[in-house]
Amino acid sequence: MDYVLTTNALTKEYGGRKALDAVSMHIPKGAIYGFVGQNGAGKTTLIRLICGLQTPTSGGYALYGRKNTDRDIHLSRRKMGAVVETPAVFLDMTAEENLKHQLKLLGLPLFDGLQELLETVGLDDAGNKKVRDFSLGMRQRLGVAVALCGGPDFLVLDEPINGLDPQGILEMRHLLLRLNRERGITVLISSHILGELSKLATHYGFLDRGRLVQEIDAHELDAACNKRLRVEVTDVSALARALDNMGVKYRLLGEKRVDIFDKVNVSRLTLMLARQDCELLSVQEQGEDLESYFVSLVGGKQA
Amino acid sequence: MRNLLSADLSRLWKDKAFWLCVGGSALCAVVYMLFAGQKTFSYATGEAYALEDHYFRFMIYAGFVFAVFISLFLGTERNEGTLRNKLIAGHTRTKVYLASGIVTFLAALLFLCAWCLGALAGVPAFGFFTLRPAELAGYFLLCISVTAAYCALDTFIAMLAPNKTAALLLSVGLSACMLLCAGLLNNALEAPETIGSLAGVSISGAAAPAGETVANPGYVGGALRQVFQILLNVLPAGQGVRIAFLSVESCAVMLLCSAAVTAGVAALGTALFRRKDLK
Numbered sequence: 001m002d003y004v005l006t007t008n009a010l011t012k013e014y015g016g017r018k019a020l021d022a023v024s025m026h027i028p029k030g031a032i033y034g035f036v037g038q039n040g041a042g043k044t045t046l047i048r049l050i051c052g053l054q055t056p057t058s059g060g061y062a063l064y065g066r067k068n069t070d071r072d073i074h075l076s077r078r079k080m081g082a083v084v085e086t087p088a089v090f091l092d093m094t095a096e097e098n099l100k101h102q103l104k105l106l107g108l109p110l111f112d113g114l115q116e117l118l119e120t121v122g123l124d125d126a127g128n129k130k131v132r133d134f135s136l137g138m139r140q141r142l143g144v145a146v147a148l149c150g151g152p153d154f155l156v157l158d159e160p161i162n163g164l165d166p167q168g169i170l171e172m173r174h175l176l177l178r179l180n181r182e183r184g185i186t187v188l189i190s191s192h193i194l195g196e197l198s199k200l201a202t203h204y205g206f207l208d209r210g211r212l213v214q215e216i217d218a219h220e221l222d223a224a225c226n227k228r229l230r231v232e233v234t235d236v237s238a239l240a241r242a243l244d245n246m247g248v249k250y251r252l253l254g255e256k257r258v259d260i261f262d263k264v265n266v267s268r269l270t271l272m273l274a275r276q277d278c279e280l281l282s283v284q285e286q287g288e289d290l291e292s293y294f295v296s297l298v299g300g301k302q303a
Numbered sequence: 304m305r306n307l308l309s310a311d312l313s314r315l316w317k318d319k320a321f322w323l324c325v326g327g328s329a330l331c332a333v334v335y336m337l338f339a340g341q342k343t344f345s346y347a348t349g350e351a352y353a354l355e356d357h358y359f360r361f362m363i364y365a366g367f368v369f370a371v372f373i374s375l376f377l378g379t380e381r382n383e384g385t386l387r388n389k390l391i392a393g394h395t396r397t398k399v400y401l402a403s404g405i406v407t408f409l410a411a412l413l414f415l416c417a418w419c420l421g422a423l424a425g426v427p428a429f430g431f432f433t434l435r436p437a438e439l440a441g442y443f444l445l446c447i448s449v450t451a452a453y454c455a456l457d458t459f460i461a462m463l464a465p466n467k468t469a470a471l472l473l474s475v476g477l478s479a480c481m482l483l484c485a486g487l488l489n490n491a492l493e494a495p496e497t498i499g500s501l502a503g504v505s506i507s508g509a510a511a512p513a514g515e516t517v518a519n520p521g522y523v524g525g526a527l528r529q530v531f532q533i534l535l536n537v538l539p540a541g542q543g544v545r546i547a548f549l550s551v552e553s554c555a556v557m558l559l560c561s562a563a564v565t566a567g568v569a570a571l572g573t574a575l576f577r578r579k580d581l582k
Contacts, residue, residue, distance in 0.1 A: 052390045053581040078393035085582070088384035090314070097317070101385075104310035105392045146388065 002029040004154050004186045005050060009059035012045050019045040021210040022059060027188055027203070032180050034201030035190035036294055042210040043190040044085060047158050051082050063154075078106075081152035083160055087143025089131050095142050096127040099149060106150040121145040122171055136163035144175070155179065157189045161196060169193075173200055198290040208298040225288040229260040231269075231280065238278035242269060259286070307394055307402035315376070315410055324372050328414045332361065332421025340428025354429040355439070355549060361418040362446060362543035366453050366481060368414055370474035373407045373457035378467025386581065396577045400462055404569060407461075408454040415450055441554040445546050448561035452539040453478075455565040459572040463579060481540035488535045489544050492528065494521045536560045 009022040020042040027033045037043050048054045050061055052073070060068050063076040089098045099114050118124045121141040131139060140163055147155060157176075161169050177200065179185045191197045204221060206213045216224065230253075233239045239258055243250045246269070248262040270280050288296070315321055339357045380386040380403075389399045432439050457474050464470035497516040523531055535541035537560050545551050 048580075048582070051387065053387060055578070055580070074393040074395055076393075077391060080391065082387075082391045084384070084387055084391075086384055088387050090379070090383055090385055092319075092379075093314075093317070101310050101314060102388060102392070104313060105306055105389060105394070107306040109309065147391075150392070 003027060003062075004029050004031075005061060005063055005188070007046070007050075007059065007061040010046065010049065010056055010061055011058045012042075012049060012054065013057040018210050020049070020056075023207070023210070023212045025205050025212055025215055027186060029186055030180070030184055031203045032176065032187045032189065032201050033203045033205060034197040035188060035205050035207065036194060036197065036290075037190070037207030038298070039192075040209075041207040043207055044158055045210075046207075047082070047084055047156055047188070047190065051080075051084060051156065052077060053084070078150070079152055080154040080156060081147030081149065082156035082158075083140075083143040083147050084156070084158050087139045087146070089139060089142050089146060091132040092130065094128050094130055095123055095134075095145070098131060098142060099145060102146045102149040108150060117145045117148055120148065121175065137165060137168045140164060141168075141172075144172075148179075151183075153185060155185050155187045157187065159191055160189060161191060161193055169196060176200060194291045194294060195289070204290075206294060206297055213297055221290070221293065222287075225290075225293050227285065227287040229264065230282075230284045230286045231258050231260060232256050232282040233258070233273060233278050233280055235273075235276065235278040238273055238276040241276070242272040245272070256281070304398045304402055307389065307398055308405060311402055311406040312409070315406055318376060320372060320375055321410055321413075324368060324410075324414050325417045328361070328368065328417040329421035332418045333424040335360065336422050336425030336428070340425055352429055353433040354425050355432050355434050355442070357425055357429070358419075358422050358432075359442060359446065359546045359549070361415070361422070362449060362546045363482070363540075365411075365415070365450065365543060366478035366540055367475060369407075369411050369450070369453045370457050370478045371471065372410065372414070373454065374461050374464075374467065374470035374474045376407060376410070377403055377458065377461035378464070378470045381461075381464075381470075382467045390581070397573050400458075400573045400576045401569070403462060404454060404458040404572075407458055408451055411450045411454050412447065415446060442546060442549075442551070445542065445551065445554060445557055445561070448558050448565070449539050449542045449546065452542075452561045452564040452568075455568040455572070456539065459568050462572060462576050478540070481538050482544075485535060485538050485541040485544045488531050488538075488541060489548075489550075491521075491523045492531055492535065493550075494523065495519055496522050496524075537564060539564065 003026050005025070005027040007023050007025050009024055010020055011018060011022055012020040023042070023046060035043050035046075045054070049056055050063065056068065062068070063073065064079060066073050066076045090101065093101065095118060096114065099117060100111055103109065103111050103114070115124065115127075118127050121144050123138060123141055123145065126134070126138060131142060134142065140160060144157070144160060147157070161172050164172060173196065176187055176189070180187055189197065189200065201218060203215070203217045205215050231239065233256060236252060236255055236258060240250070240252065243258070243260065243264075246264060248260055248264055250261065251259045253259060266283060273280055336357060339352075342352070386399070390396065434442070456477065460473045460477065461470040464473055496519055498519045499516050535545065536557055539561070542557055542561060545557070551557060
C-alpha cells in the first residue's frame with residue numbers, strides 16, 4: 001500500500017513531559033484519516049511536527065517517502081496544505097489578497113484559479129471583504145482555501161469544523177468528500193465532533209495521552225462496533241429464505257425479528273419478501289457509534 | 304527565496320504602518336529642519352551651521368522607528384499564524400528568516416530615504432553640504448550600514464520572541480538601552496583631557512593657580528578609552544550618535560563593525576530560528 005505519511009515511534013517532549021509518545025501511524029494515499037483524541041492527547045502536536053513547525057524529540061516520520069531528516073523534505077511539504085489550530089490568514093487583508101499572498105509564496109503569481117478557490121469554499125461573494133469582518137466560520141473556510149492553494153495532494157486539517165454553523169458543517173463535509181473523491185486528495189482531519197467525523201473518515205487513529213491506542217479502517221470499525229441491521233417482518237421464515245438466497249449473514253431473534261450482519265440491498269429484499277406475501281415492518285441500524293467505541297477504547301474519557 | 308521576497312514585498316506595499324512610517328519620517332525631517340533653520344550659527348563659536356550639522360540627526364532616533372515597525376510587521380505573521388504557511392509551503396527556515404530580514408531592511412532604507420529627502424528642506428537656511436563628496440558618501444554609507452545592523456537586531460527579536468507584544472517591548476527596550484549606553488559612552492569620550500581652574504580651585508577640589516589648566520579627573524584614558532571606543536563603534540546606537548554629530552573617526556572601522564554586527568546577529572538568529580518550536 002502507498003502511504004502519504006508514516007510515523008515511526010514519533011515522540012515529542014516539552015520540558016520532560018511527553019506530549020507524543022512513540023506514535024507509529026500510517027496514512028494511506030487517498031484516505032480520509034480521522035484523528036481522534038481528547039484535549040491534550042497530542043493531535044495538534046503531531047500535526048505541528050509533520051508540518052515542520054516543530055522537531056521531534058525522538059523517532060521520525062516520512063512524508064511521501066522522504067524522511068523528516070532528509071535535506072529535501074521541504075519538497076514533500078510542497079505537496080501538502082494545512083490548517084493548524086486557527087486559520088492562518090492576515091486580518092487586514094481581503095480574502096482575495098490572502099489567497100494572492102499564498103499563491104505568491106508558492107511561486108504562482110498568475111493567480112490561476114483564485115475565483116474557483118473562493119467558490120469551492122463558498123466565499124465567492126466575500127472575496128473583497130476584509131478578513132477582520134469575517135465570522136469564525138468564514139475564516140475557517142478561507143483557511144481551507146489558503147491550504148488548497150497550489151493544488152495540494154495532502155490536506156491536513158486541525159479541527160476544521162470548530163465554529164461552523166450546522167449548514168457550514170454540512171458544506172465542509174461535502175467539500176472534503178468532493179476533494180477526496182474528485183481530486184484524490186488525501187485528508188488528515190482531527191476533530192472532536194466524532195459524529196461528523198464518522199460520516200467522512202475511511203481510516204481512524206485513536207490517540208490517548210500521547211499514545212496511539214489503535215489504528216483501524218472504517219470497515220474494521222463497523223465490524224468492531226458490531227454494526228447490523230435489525231429487520232422486523234410478518235413472516236420470519238420468508239425472510240430467512242430470502243437472506244439465504246442473497247448469501248448474507250444473519251441471526252434469528254424470535255418470530256418476527258432478524259439481525260443482518262452484511263450489507264444488503266433493501267429494495268431488492270423488499271421485493272423478494274413481497275413475492276412471498278411477507279411485509280417488511282421496520283429496518284433499524286444497530287450497534288456502537290464512533291463516540292461510544294472511542295469511550296470504551298480509552299476507558300471512559302470523552303473526546 | 305524569490306517567492307518569499309515577492310510575497311513579503313507585496314504585503315509591505317499594502318501595509319499601512321509602513322506608509323505611516325515613510326510619511327512620518329519625511330514630515331519629521333521637514334519640521335525638524337524648519338525649526339533648526341531658525342538658528343543658522345552657533346552662539347558659542349560664532350560659526351555658521353552647515354546642512355550636515357543637522358542632516359543626519361535621524362540616526363539618533365532611527366532605532367526606535369525601526370524597532371516599532373519591524374516588531375509590528377513581523378509580529379503580525381507570528382500572531383496571525385501566517386508564518387506557518389511559509390514553512391508548510393516548503394520554504395526552509397533559513398530562507399524564511401533571511402527573507403524577513405531583507406524585506407525589513409528595504410523598508411528601513413525607505414524610511415531613511417524619506418528622512419533624507421525631507422531634510423533637504425534645510426537647504427534654503429543652511430545651503431548645500433560643505434563636506435567633501437567622499438566624506439559625504441562615507442556618511443551615507445554609514446547610515447545604510449547602521450540601518451542594516453538595527454534591522455538585523457530587530458529581526459532577531461521579532462523572529463524569536465513568543466509574540467508581537469513581547470517583540471515590540473524587547474525591541475523598543477533594546478533601542479532605549481543602546482541609546483542610553485551610547486550617550487554615556489559618547490559623553491565619557493568627549494570629556495577633555497585637561498580643564499581650567501577657577502579662583503585657585505580646580506573642579507576636583509584640589510588647589511591650583513587661577514587660569515592654569517589641570518588634568519581632568521573625568522577623562523577616560525588608556526585601555527578603558529579603547530574599550531569605550533570599541534563599544535561605541537559596535538553599538539548601532541553608538542554609531543548613530545557619531546554619525547548624527549559628525550564625529551566619525553574612521554569610516555572603514557565603523558563599516559566593518561556594522562557589517563560584523565549584521566552578519567553575526569543574522570547567523571545567530573538563523574541558527575536559533577531553525578531550532579525554535581513554532582505554534
